[in-house]
Amino acid sequence: xEQRKEEKNKYSIIIPTYNERLNIALIVYLIFKHVRDVExxxxxxxxxxxxxxxxxxxxxxxxxxxxxxxxxxxxxKLGLGTAxxxxxxxxxxxxxxxxxxxxxxxxxxxxxxxxxxxxxxxxIVTGTRxxxxxxxxxxxxxxxxxxxxxxxxxxxxxxxxxxxxxxxxRLYKKSxxxxxxxxxxxxxxxxxxxxIVRASRKGYHIEEVPITFVxxxxxxxxxxxxxxxxxxxxxxxxxxTT
Amino acid sequence: xxxxxxxxxxxxxISAIWIGLLQTAVIPNSHTWLLPIYLVVLLGCYGLLMVGVxxxxxxxxxxxxxxxxxDIIEAKEFLKQKGVDFGSD
Numbered sequence: 001x002e003q004r005k006e007e008k009n010k011y012s013i014i015i016p017t018y019n020e021r022l023n024i025a026l027i028v029y030l031i032f033k034h035v036r037d038v039e040x041x042x043x044x045x046x047x048x049x050x051x052x053x054x055x056x057x058x059x060x061x062x063x064x065x066x067x068x069x070x071x072x073x074x075x076x077k078l079g080l081g082t083a084x085x086x087x088x089x090x091x092x093x094x095x096x097x098x099x100x101x102x103x104x105x106x107x108x109x110x111x112x113x114x115x116x117x118x119x120x121x122x123x124i125v126t127g128t129r130x131x132x133x134x135x136x137x138x139x140x141x142x143x144x145x146x147x148x149x150x151x152x153x154x155x156x157x158x159x160x161x162x163x164x165x166x167x168x169x170r171l172y173k174k175s176x177x178x179x180x181x182x183x184x185x186x187x188x189x190x191x192x193x194x195x196i197v198r199a200s201r202k203g204y205h206i207e208e209v210p211i212t213f214v215x216x217x218x219x220x221x222x223x224x225x226x227x228x229x230x231x232x233x234x235x236x237x238x239x240x241t242t
Numbered sequence: 243x244x245x246x247x248x249x250x251x252x253x254x255x256i257s258a259i260w261i262g263l264l265q266t267a268v269i270p271n272s273h274t275w276l277l278p279i280y281l282v283v284l285l286g287c288y289g290l291l292m293v294g295v296x297x298x299x300x301x302x303x304x305x306x307x308x309x310x311x312x313d314i315i316e317a318k319e320f321l322k323q324k325g326v327d328f329g330s331d
Contacts, residue, residue, distance in 0.1 A: 025328040029317040052329065059326045106310065130296075135303035148296035152289055158245060201245075212303040214310050239246045 011040040011114065012091035012174070013099065016083035019051045020101040027099075028060050028069065030107040038114060043090055045083045046073040081191050085181055088174070097171045104213050105169040112209045113171040123176040123204040126162055126196060127169035127211035134164075138215030146228065154193065154235055158242075161200050162208060165193040169211055176204055189227065190234030201242045256281070 013031065017024055028042060044057050057071045072090050084098055097113065099105040113125045129136050154165050166189045186194040200206060263274045321328065
């Protein structure tokens with residue numbers, strides 16, 4: 001708390017987008033509605049969406065101010081991991097929040113991330129769907145089964161110390177994110193798992209807050225055979241490299 | 243230490259205890275030979291139990307989906323007022 005008085009915290013919210021012109025507008029509105037009394041900026045990393053996402057972001061800049069919403073586009077789809085690295089280069093805050101643009105992550109939880117970090121001084125606060133107060137909506141039985149199976153496997157083999165490994169709604173100290181993101185090589189689901197496992201191995205203080213996850217496009221996050229194979233490879237890779 | 247080394251260390255320790263039991267024959271050797279199979283079965287049961295319990299207690303939040311719909315309507319209204327054109331979808 002005392003540290004807060006000396007230097008004001010600033011939160012850089014990095015949101016990678018691809019064809020999210022409606023969702024980015026909604027999420028920006030909800031961020032400004034729910035995040036109050038803290039300094040923050042939204043960094044939209046758009047991978048050359050053909051649907052006009054960038055035009056919508058420019059209009060939002062007119063409404064909310066260009067210093068609060070930064071558009072940092074890239075010419076084409078280049079992947080999630082590099083999107084965070086790209087956004088990170090332009091972040092001026094001492095904390096970085098990463099979240100999905102599709103509204104499966106609701107900005108109303110941002111204050112609880114910030115509060116948890118201030119209370120505990122944690123390096124990372126990660127959203128968990130599996131704790132009391134959290135939850136998932138829009139998954140069928142098969143999707144829940146794969147999720148639980150994947151989680152039990154990773155918990156048994158990797159002992160990561162967090163309950164939700166593949167969640168991607170997280171708050172990082174900027175220096176910590178910069179430190180771990182360069183050593184992460186995985187893509188997709190495994191990327192989020194590798195980030196948190198590497199952070200845990202490096203001894204960073206990780207705290208969890210419950211979040212809810214609403215899958216609006218039903219089955220958009222379904223796991224196919226190839227994703228399961230990638231996941232198993234990811235667990236094996238983390239076993240021998242961390 | 244690589245994590246896989248930790249796991250291998252645990253497996254080696256368990257094997258050492260098992261070989262010790264075989265050598266000293268505290269319990270009959272015919273039983274001792276079956277212990278690794280019991281261990282594998284136990285591990286499988288643990289996995290199935292954890293998945294089963296996790297599945298039964300899987301936290302869901304149908305009310306959140308409704309709240310989100312309200313938020314979306316509210317956000318759309320505000321943004322239209324401000325003249326933000328986000329398409330028709």
